[in-house]
Amino acid sequence: MKHIVRDHVASEAGITEIQAEKAVEAVVDYFKTRLPVEVNNEIQGALNGIDRNDND
Incomplete structure (x- = not known):
């Protein structure tokens, strides 16, 4: 997710990926x-591709 x-951001702002x-x-x-x-943990999880609401 972080790469997305x-x-x-790069596309919208017209800046490089770096x-x-x-x-x-x-x-x-x-x-x-x-x-x-708790909110930061959710943000980090989302950026790292972790779905904390996934009960599987």
């Missing part, structure tokens, strides 16, 4: 300082 977000990767990381790092741990 990176590609979307720049987009840094931008995504900056946003995630910002969230870490502003949001509850």
Whole structure:
């Protein structure tokens, strides 16, 4: 999922994938300082392709 977000940011902002990767990381790092741990865990899980709602 992280690569999808990176590609979307790169496309929408008209920047390189490397720049987009840094931008995504900056946003995630910002969230870490502003949001509850539980929310950050959900964000990290989503970016890493983990579906925490999957009961299988």
